[in-house]
Amino acid sequence: MTESKAVKDTAIDDQGIIKGIEQLSPEKIERVINQVLKSETGARLKTYVDTCVHCGLCSDGCHYFLAHDRDPKYSPAAKVKQTLWEIIRKKGKVTPEFIENAAVVAYTQCNLCKRCAMYCPFGLDIAYVMSVMRRICHKLGVVPLYIQDTAHSHSVTKNQMWIKDDEWVDTLMWQEEEAQDEVENLRIPLDKEGADVFYSVIGPEPKFRAQLIYQAAVIMNAAGENWTMPSMPGWDNSDMCMYTGDYEMMERLKKAHFEAAANLKVKKIVMGECGHAFRSVYDMGNRALGWKMPPLEVIHAIEYYNDLFVKEKIKIKKKFDRPVTLHDPCNIVRGRGLHEMSRNIVNATCKNFIEMTPNREHNYCCVAGGGVINCGPPFKNARVDSGKIKAEQLFAAKAKGAEVVIAPCHNCHGGLEDIIHHYGIDMELKFFGDIIYEILELPE
Amino acid sequence: MHSIYSFVTGPLAWLAFIVFIGGSAFRFYSLYSLARKKDALVFEYMNLKFALRSIGHWLTPFGTRNMNLNPAMTVVTFAFHICLFLVPLFVFAHVIMWKESFNISWFTLPGVLADLMTLVVIFSCGFFLYRRIMLPEVRYLTTAVDYLILFIVAAPFITGFWVYHQWAGFPTMTILHILSGEIMLVAIPFTKLFHMFLFPFTRGYMGSEFGSVRMAKDW
Ligand code: SF4
Numbered sequence A: 001m002t003e004s005k006a007v008k009d010t011a012i013d014d015q016g017i018i019k020g021i022e023q024l025s026p027e028k029i030e031r032v033i034n035q036v037l038k039s040e041t042g043a044r045l046k047t048y049v050d051t052c053v054h055c056g057l058c059s060d061g062c063h064y065f066l067a068h069d070r071d072p073k074y075s076p077a078a079k080v081k082q083t084l085w086e087i088i089r090k091k092g093k094v095t096p097e098f099i100e101n102a103a104v105v106a107y108t109q110c111n112l113c114k115r116c117a118m119y120c121p122f123g124l125d126i127a128y129v130m131s132v133m134r135r136i137c138h139k140l141g142v143v144p145l146y147i148q149d150t151a152h153s154h155s156v157t158k159n160q161m162w163i164k165d166d167e168w169v170d171t172l173m174w175q176e177e178e179a180q181d182e183v184e185n186l187r188i189p190l191d192k193e194g195a196d197v198f199y200s201v202i203g204p205e206p207k208f209r210a211q212l213i214y215q216a217a218v219i220m221n222a223a224g225e226n227w228t229m230p231s232m233p234g235w236d237n238s239d240m241c242m243y244t245g246d247y248e249m250m251e252r253l254k255k256a257h258f259e260a261a262a263n264l265k266v267k268k269i270v271m272g273e274c275g276h277a278f279r280s281v282y283d284m285g286n287r288a289l290g291w292k293m294p295p296l297e298v299i300h301a302i303e304y305y306n307d308l309f310v311k312e313k314i315k316i317k318k319k320f321d322r323p324v325t326l327h328d329p330c331n332i333v334r335g336r337g338l339h340e341m342s343r344n345i346v347n348a349t350c351k352n353f354i355e356m357t358p359n360r361e362h363n364y365c366c367v368a369g370g371g372v373i374n375c376g377p378p379f380k381n382a383r384v385d386s387g388k389i390k391a392e393q394l395f396a397a398k399a400k401g402a403e404v405v406i407a408p409c410h411n412c413h414g415g416l417e418d419i420i421h422h423y424g425i426d427m428e429l430k431f432f433g434d435i436i437y438e439i440l441e442l443p444e
Numbered sequence B: 001m002h003s004i005y006s007f008v009t010g011p012l013a014w015l016a017f018i019v020f021i022g023g024s025a026f027r028f029y030s031l032y033s034l035a036r037k038k039d040a041l042v043f044e045y046m047n048l049k050f051a052l053r054s055i056g057h058w059l060t061p062f063g064t065r066n067m068n069l070n071p072a073m074t075v076v077t078f079a080f081h082i083c084l085f086l087v088p089l090f091v092f093a094h095v096i097m098w099k100e101s102f103n104i105s106w107f108t109l110p111g112v113l114a115d116l117m118t119l120v121v122i123f124s125c126g127f128f129l130y131r132r133i134m135l136p137e138v139r140y141l142t143t144a145v146d147y148l149i150l151f152i153v154a155a156p157f158i159t160g161f162w163v164y165h166q167w168a169g170f171p172t173m174t175i176l177h178i179l180s181g182e183i184m185l186v187a188i189p190f191t192k193l194f195h196m197f198l199f200p201f202t203r204g205y206m207g208s209e210f211g212s213v214r215m216a217k218d219w
């Protein structure tokens, strides 16, 4: 029928999926599927599945397809075929083996990046269809172990990394102390009521990249910002539950985050350089909670930094002089159109800017997004292999002289780091915060 | 032969139009009410300006990146859809029938042009068939129904071309031509051919999301 490789050419080595499948029966599958389809989906899903004319034009939209030498089973529509298309046709009467493959496809072979929606003539939203598949898998208890662990952490601690409340505050105070060696009297103001800016970050920042909090504090301080960070849960704006399909938890998390800000009566929320977290507050979480747009002004770090330069609130010593290229993260470019602002910041901070192609809305994904990197080691090799097209794009930018890749998103950092390492690209990765901090002129 | 002819041009034609219009109206209605009940957000985010912006780009030849990546497909798709609509509406023999039956008439296409446009449709169907068989990513998605639909669309044009040139078996072909046209009409509401009516809504919705929430292009 097709020359694509058999789907199970590599045995799945994920205990979350394996154990979940063991507990399934055909009756349970049918019941759960029909419950989700009936109560949670409607005309949108039906139209997406029915309208697809099987033309394959979405294929060029997907980096998985391109990275796998145009293997048809990685085209966006093929992912629908392996999931909801069959499920709807068989009215939920599918086998546990089918669900096993569908879970792998939905959780690890789609970054929910929505690039294909710009390639399908009908604008069919494959990412939405994959989210519905994830929702079904979540309800069936078939979720990759590693990402499920982060979802558990979210539900116990309201942060992604099992960070205890006192550890969070300790980390902030530790970063404040460190920064005071550099900037005397620098503060990371906790729970300051009525602040202009409520700064929130993702769980992995205090855990693995605490220096980012340090840098943000130095930048806020230099800008003379009236800002604060919350000491209590609600500080973590990340959301893996959104990606496992646990929408009830997603709602609780977003509520906690918005409420933490609202309780402090702040003017706006500024989020660190993360893409998926932005999607969760600006696109999915707010909608799940019934807000068409976020109930409070929420801006991404790019908007914040851009504003600092436009309003000349910070000064730089000299421009960053190594040649840079810029990676456009899906969740804040296709998700919020921040690509031109990103370029403004690059031009304000860097001497030599080399575009990678394709760019802006058409940039290739880092293959980490959509929770794929959070599915962890069992899927790492497959993920990095799927980054081949991204690697070629980076090599091309490098050939034009770029040495540094700016990626204003945590997920992208994780994904690009693996790609750069695996393919031996030898480029350095940076956040905007890294660059601005490095060249910032500290006020007297 | 004559009685079959009057049957296919009389009651059957009426039936075909009724099923086509009624079926399409029914599908719209059921999708609309389902959307009202389950996808309230679609109505919230629909935005006329951005919907039209997106539709405009996708109805402009080479107006999107993907169209530029697949130039042959772009040319064929546009030529195909334009001819597919214009020929049945404006071919002389059809307009005459409207005139005879309802005494209404309108502009007609010159014979040679209509003939060429018919060939474009037939050639395009051949091209789509070729894609379905030869491109792995299209073949992977293709079902038997997809071939059937392609055949349903090509048939009225192949038979019409035959009839116009009055080749052998011309009377039988005429009946087959009418029948195949009616089959196509009836198939529209119940198959993926309905995409012609859903396009503005799916594209428009994605255009609205991209335009007013995501603030990005979707082409
Ligand atoms: S959303 Fe992105 S990863 Fe998923 S199928 Fe579409 S292009 Fe591929």
Ligand code: SF4
Pocket (backbone or CB within 6 Å): A051, A052, A053, A054, A055, A056, A057, A058, A059, A076, A077, A119, A120, A121, A122, A123, A124, B141
């Ligand atoms: S481009 Fe759109 S209509 Fe064509 S196969 Fe892909 S999803 Fe279906």
